[in-house]
Amino acid sequence: MLIEAKGVTKVYGSGRTAVRAVNGVSFSIDRGELVLLMGPSGSGKTTLLTLISGLLKPTSGEIYIDGVEITELSQKELARLRLEKIGFIFQHFNLLSALTALENVMMPLIIKGVSKEEARTRAEELLAAFGLAGRMHHLPEDLSGGEQQRVAVARAVVTEPEIIIADEPTANLDSKKGREVMELIRERVGQGKSAIIASHDPRVKSFADRVLYMEDGMLKAPEEYQ
Amino acid sequence: MVSIARKNLFHDRGRLLISVGGVAFATMLMMTLIGVYYGIFTESTMYLKKTRADLWVGQEGIHDTWHTYSLLPKGLDTEIMQVGGVKEVHEFIGRAVMAEVSKVSESKETVFIIGFDTSSGVGGPWEIIKGKKIPRRGQVVVDRVFAMRKGIDIGDTIKAGGVELTVVGISKDTFVLVYSYAFVTKEDAAEIFGARDFLNYYMVEVENPFFAKKIATNIENRLRARGIKADVLTKQEFIDNHKEVIDESFSVILLPLVLIGFFIGVTVIGLTLYTATLEKIKEYAILKAIGAGEGFMVRIVMEQAFTIGILGFLCGAALSLAAARLVPAVAPEFYVEINSSNLVVSFVAIIAMSIFASLVPIRKLERVDPATVFQA
Incomplete structure (x- = not known):
């Protein structure tokens, strides 16, 4: 198992105003598995992704990434874990606006300490493979939504992370561009990585090995899910 | 990166x-x-650096030319010359006085009059941009900034301590923040200050500046033995005090x-x-x-x-x-x-x-x- 959550709960606030965004969630994801997390807005999908990423500490419960219990790690260790093991894809692409597509993809490698030359070579190869060879020296503002999301996927996978965490990766794309992005993610999963994708988009279902349904902070059986 | x-x-x-x-x-x-x-x-x-003096002999307890005037009796130069290692002794008579510029009515300005030995030139101006370097009786070399500010030139006159002086030279780098140096003969300086029996410092040249500190002590001791209380400072000490x-x-x-x-x-x-x-x-x-x-x-x-x-x-x-x-x-x-x-x-x-x-x-x-x- 690459990811395992045991009784994870996240409560925001306290007393009468306390909100259980995630409530006793347990699940696991194996290597080579693409899991889709579906549920209505406010169901706790994004909070669950944030917890798995180590960006938020759960109120209770345990989360294991590749056998390591991450709730006990320091901020520095969590940053290292994200850099080594996780690639992120966001709904709004979240590229760095002052950097070109190439520099955006190079950035995780640079943070990791890879030499500039090697980072450039790897990023160029990846962008070319993603069909962006002619667009790599453009700033994000000069790229279309589909191109920006492909750059974001390239940035997420350039360090060869074992886990891809994506939040609504197709929400701002038309069906063709959305499918292209999902194909890129699926291809990576086919290489032995894992992915967990939070999405409302029913088109994403066809790419998933398994679907987890979430409502009111809890995972539901498919038949219970409205 | x-x-x-x-x-x-x-x-x-x-x-x-x-x-x-x-x-x-x-x-x-x-x-x-x-x-x-x-x-x-x-x-x-600049004046202290450019003047050919390795030691400055002044009244005891007075360590610069600006705060309080040092006063020493004239005629100590022969005593000082007796100290081993001393090469030359020159008199320094100088202090700030109010000067009137006759060309400009009601124009008074403080100048630091320096009377120096015109035969050796020690203590006088070192660089002249106009006129001559060595004044005679009744003549003065003024600073460039003073001349510019007052609009005076060679041939104009200034009056200090009741003595009228004709400008014969204009010197450079002789301005000290609030006032400028004006160079006259030591006789004129004595008349301006009304101090014929006193002067302010003795400037001493030594044979070997390496021994300046030792010679300074010897001068102090010799003068003290004659009942004169004086402090003798090396050039660097005098500069540092200023x-x-x-x-x-x-x-x-x-x-x-x-x-x-x-x-x-x-x-x-x-x-x-x-x-x-x-x-x-x-x-x-x-x-x-x-x-x-x-x-x-x-x-x-x-x-x-x-x-x-x-x-x-x-x-x-x-x-x-x-x-x-x-x-x-x-x-x-x-x-x-x-x-x-x-x-x-x-x-x-x-x-x-x-x-x-x-x-x-x-x-x-x-x-x-x-x-x-x-x-x-």
């Missing part, structure tokens, strides 16, 4: 330009003020102004970094989310701070050099000295500015919550 720091900074060139301009202004303010400070030191001690007077008088004025320049620089860099940080706060959260550690974030802010600081320093140094040339043309009494020490002090100040200015933005970045990347 892909410099996100510089990319972010140069992304908004207008703001960068304003920031660099602000730092350049602060640098120029600091460098020019420090330059004025060094300039005052240089100008004020520097100390300047330091006491002007550091209290200049230091606050230099500090103002420093704080302007810190504020400009700090505000630029802070607004740049706030503007890109979401992007810093992205960097944290993908695994950038605190060190990486701190380096971004520091690199931005140093980029602004160093660009501002280079522009400010260029402006200061221009100011150093322009200021004397407008205000000849000021000499702005941009030397290596001034450059080093200003550069260190810029580095300090950059570090101080980074503290708040770094603190802001430390608090950035990477979890916000999932928020719309």
